[in-house]
Amino acid sequence: MNDLIRWRRRFLARTAAATSALFLAGCDRLSHTEWFPRVLAVAETWNRGAAHAITTRKSMAQEFAESDRSPDFRSNGTANPGTDEYRAWVANGFADYRLAVAGMVGQPKSFSLAELRALPSRTQVTRHDCVEGWSAIAKWKGVKLSAILDAVQPAPGARYVMFYCADPMEEDGTDFYYESIDMDDAYHAQTILAYEMNDAALPVANGAPLRLRVERQLGYKQAKYVTAIALVDSFGNVAGGKGGYWEDNGYQWYAGI
């Protein structure tokens, strides 16, 4: 009888161990297939749909007191683009920097920093939520993206705003960071291209001279070192076709969660 109990216990323990090993191996194998991640990805549509269903297009991200600001606003991703062009910009205080706005617009334009500063601005103390899990709070001042769009007359068919950046993601200086947002976010009151952080010029580590703030989404949407904007009706032909550098690397385009 004791032997039987012992045998049963051993059998159960081994069954449990084998089952969990199989389960883990199975999950890893599924993660590497073509089709399974595509099944999992439908949740992005559901998340986006649910979030849009229970919030309004203009719902405002939480704004904080100045005292809530993080003593040190963490720099993540690129801390310095390090290209020759960027180094030259830093050397003369971004006097030669231009933001080019093109694509599906009636009036393509390029803006110097001084011109951007002359457009309507917004100042906000908001929380930056990284996809990794951490949050940091800072005060941002920047030109309202809606003001830039008003100046270039978007075509009626434009659906997304693409942001092209000066920071290469590959060691050899290629694969520049890029991101995209839809028109609802583009015209959102809190969507700005920030040129100040915590009452000082935007530091190099945080995206100087201009970074996107789209406050209802995660950190990877907050493109740094923005040098060009393009209005498009689809981002399928840009880089990996998923609308952003991290999106091309498996992250969700809808970064609201």
Next chain:
Amino acid sequence: MPQVEVEAAPAGSYLYYRHKLPVRVMHWINVVALTIMFMSGLQIFNAHAELNWGKSSYDGTPPVLTISARQNDKGDVTGYATILGHEFTTTGVLGASQAANGRWVRAAFPSWLTIPGAKWLSMARAWHFFFAWIFVVNGLAFVLYAIFSRHLARDLAPTGADLKGIGASIKDHLRFRHPAGEKARRYNVLQKLAYLTVIFVLLPLVILMGMAMSPWLNSLVPGWVDVFGGRQAARTIHFIAAWLLVAFVLIHVFEVIVTGLWNNLRSMITGRYRVTRESVHE
């Protein structure tokens, strides 16, 4: 628990239809969804193996929990966890552990506890959010079913007599004495309270704190996340609630084993539970 169906059975015992089909199906969907949510959640945690209290991670206060690893001059790696300022050496499990191929890797939670096994945040998020929907829809379906089928009122809600017997029930549990015979047909009071706490407190809490981490859902009513202490506090509560669910599962499985593994398992698969008509030694 629904009406008795007496069947031909060995002397002194009979099979009784304990769990209806919807409950059984939703139970096993929940097992799969919660397991995947938990393990993919640990992989997500590994991307930033720190927990804070408050609105941000960098507000000048030290983390509540840190899991990390350090290396000495000789190259030996030590994994450690710091909880409220107290450091524990956790080499082999937390901070530094061996991957499936035997190689030592720095990871907060080891590969055998995470989905995917190796560091892969985007894939973990894909698993987590997909199964979050299955888990939430399944959970809502269960709650609706439990209310309208009267499963909740009849089987889960403790009676006045139940509540008076809490003391005795605690003593019985500590002595591993469990209701047998006809009494085993009903959930005992601790069992009812445990199920109700999980269904109506822990699971809603873990869902709500997950939503509190979404910057988009924060805009629903700006400031609602601060009710729970802020986004980073929500992340901490999400983590603690997840581990409380694991604690529940461990106790649940333990009770399933000591009160008759096969009988319990069968009742959650076919629905039929064997009641033995024996005098209970109480």
